[in-house]
Amino acid sequence: MRISVMKFSRSYITAFASITLIISWFLFNSFKSQNIEFQPTETIKTEQIPTVLVKNSYASNHEVNYKIFGRTEANRVVTLKAETSGLVINTPSKEGQILDTGQIVCRLQTDARKARLDQAKALLELRRFDLKTTEALVAKGFKSKIQLKSQMAEVDVATANVKQSQIELGNVNIRNQFNGILLKQIAEIGDYLLPGQSCATVIELNPLIVVVELTEQQVEKVQLDQNAEIELLSGNTLTGMISYIEPVSNAATRTFRTEIEVDNSDYKLRGGLTASVSIKSEIVKAHLIPSKILTLNTSGEISVRYVNTDNSVGLSVVNQIDEEPNGIWVTGLPDEALIIIDGQDYVSVGSIVEPKFTNSKNI
Numbered sequence: 001m002r003i004s005v006m007k008f009s010r011s012y013i014t015a016f017a018s019i020t021l022i023i024s025w026f027l028f029n030s031f032k033s034q035n036i037e038f039q040p041t042e043t044i045k046t047e048q049i050p051t052v053l054v055k056n057s058y059a060s061n062h063e064v065n066y067k068i069f070g071r072t073e074a075n076r077v078v079t080l081k082a083e084t085s086g087l088v089i090n091t092p093s094k095e096g097q098i099l100d101t102g103q104i105v106c107r108l109q110t111d112a113r114k115a116r117l118d119q120a121k122a123l124l125e126l127r128r129f130d131l132k133t134t135e136a137l138v139a140k141g142f143k144s145k146i147q148l149k150s151q152m153a154e155v156d157v158a159t160a161n162v163k164q165s166q167i168e169l170g171n172v173n174i175r176n177q178f179n180g181i182l183l184k185q186i187a188e189i190g191d192y193l194l195p196g197q198s199c200a201t202v203i204e205l206n207p208l209i210v211v212v213e214l215t216e217q218q219v220e221k222v223q224l225d226q227n228a229e230i231e232l233l234s235g236n237t238l239t240g241m242i243s244y245i246e247p248v249s250n251a252a253t254r255t256f257r258t259e260i261e262v263d264n265s266d267y268k269l270r271g272g273l274t275a276s277v278s279i280k281s282e283i284v285k286a287h288l289i290p291s292k293i294l295t296l297n298t299s300g301e302i303s304v305r306y307v308n309t310d311n312s313v314g315l316s317v318v319n320q321i322d323e324e325p326n327g328i329w330v331t332g333l334p335d336e337a338l339i340i341i342d343g344q345d346y347v348s349v350g351s352i353v354e355p356k357f358t359n360s361k362n363i
Contacts, residue, residue, distance in 0.1 A: 052343035054307055054355040057287045059335040064221065064281040065322035070212035072232075072273040074203040075261075077183070080105055082193040084171040091200075095185050098267060099176040099202060106187050106199035108172040117165035124158035131155050180204040181267065205271065208264040210240055212277050213255035219245065221281040228260045229278040238262050238269075242279075286321055286329045287337065293344055294318075304330070305344040306337045307355045313340070315349045 086108030093105050134151040137143040176182075184201040187193055210230055214222060224245060230238040240262035249256050260277065262269070289304065297303045301317045308314050318332035333339070338355060340347070347353055 049352055049354045050343065050347055051354045051356050052307070052347060053341045053358050054338045055341050055358050057289060057333065057337045057339045059285040059287055059333070061283050062286040062288075062322060062329050063283050065329075066214075066218050066222070066279045066281060067323070068212045068214070068218075068277045068279070070210050070260075070275045070277050072262075072269060072271050072275055073209045073211050074205050074271045075207055075209050076178075076204045077201065078177065078180075078203075079186075079201050080174050080176065080199045082106070082108070082171075082174060082187075082195055082197050082199060084108065084168060085194050086111065086172055086192070088187050088189055088191045088193060088199075091185055091187070091189060093182050093185070093200075095182050097182050099180055099182055101176060101178055103176045104173045105176055105182065105185075105202070106174040106193075108174070108193065110169065110172050113165070113169040113172065117162070117169050120158065120161040120165045124155070124162050127151070127155045127158040174199045176202055178202075178204055179206065203271070205267055205269065206264040207261040208269050208271070209243075210238075210260040210262055210275050210277060212258050212260070212275075213250070213253065214245070214258050215255055216249070218279075218281075219256045219258075222258065222279055226279065230260065230262065231276045231278075232269075233274050236269075284321065284331055285335060286331050287333050287339075288324070288327045288329055289339060290326075290341065291323075291328045293339060293341060295344060304333060304337075305340045305347070305349075306333065307340060307353060308338075311352050311355065313347050313349050313351050313353055 088106055089109050090107040091105065092107070093099060093103065099105070131148075131151045131154075134143055134148050138145060138148045180202045181204075182200060183203045186198045186200050193199065210228075222242065222245065224242055226242045228240050228242060230240055232238070240260040242258060243261045244257075244259040246257040293304060295303055295305060295315075297315060297317065302320070303315050303317050306314050306316065316332050316334070316337075318330035320328050320330050322329040340353075340355075341358060343353075
């Protein structure tokens with residue numbers, strides 16, 4: 001019995017000792033955590049001011065250069081149509097061929113037109129002979145002047161009939177009306193054309209037209225007869241002159257169709273090509289800055305961050321007016337600005353920064 005009591009006491013002692021150790025361990029760790037937790041409050045340091053890389057930028061006079069994408073078009077596209085009816089017996093020109101003014105594109109069968117012209121000419125000769133005879137008789141008093149007037153009118157009618165027959169005969173040849181290129185041969189040999197039916201489509205590519213769409217702001221700065229520089233995707237560079245500015249904007253896009261004439265006397269340029277057009281306008285104060293520093297403000301407008309004299313961050317909305325290999329030209333910044341070159345994405349407007357200057361020309 002005594003042995004059992006001793007064993008029981010030892011079990012309690014062991015359990016009590018274990019609990020005491022566990023409690024001591026928790027108390028020790030808790031005290032240590034409190035020391036660690038309270039330690040930073042004793043060593044709080046002043047928050048560091050962010051450093052940004054800056055560069056002095058000065059506004060200078062620069063010509064506004066509108067860069068717009070456009071396309072090349074034919075100056076005009078005309079469908080040649082028959083003025084008389086007849087069977088097509090010849091199409092002497094080929095598609096893609098350069099045509100001169102007056103060159104035949106479709107020839108119709110003459111039918112009886114030549115005979116009608118000969119008949120009209122013979123009748124005219126008869127009327128002229130009758131007129132001479134009447135004039136002689138009037139001079140001798142055998143015929144009245146009224147009969148002479150009637151004979152003269154018959155000569156005029158016969159002359160008109162000859163001219164009409166000549167026109168009708170000439171209409172069998174459908175001719176090109178300007179220097180151009182045969183785009184599509186519509187009527188083929190054996191087709192029968194009625195007046196108004198199509199023979200062929202001809203395009204005029206000299207001058208070539210480059211079409212661009214100007215915004216409401218741009219159209220106010222552009223004038224007729226102003227020069228424009230054009231670059232095609234092929235790398236060809238051209239110079240043209242503004243020949244037309246649409247007086248009313250497109251209802252859907254609110255832009256104004258503008259046409260630029262380009263010399264194409266060698267017919268090397270084609271319609272439907274993509275073109276990058278550069279139109280220079282007024283001279284304004286602008287900054288040349290690296291494009292990488294552009295950012296957006298809360299309204300989604302393109303902006304640039306800079307440092308004020310009190311080292312606070314400022315933000316200005318800018319407008320790009322030109323670009324060069326080493327940067328872009330923008331307006332909207334103060335004439336003298338300490339623009340942030342690096343670190344602009346990590347600071348906000350009004351925050352204080354420590355500017356670090358750079359003189360590198362490659363930034």
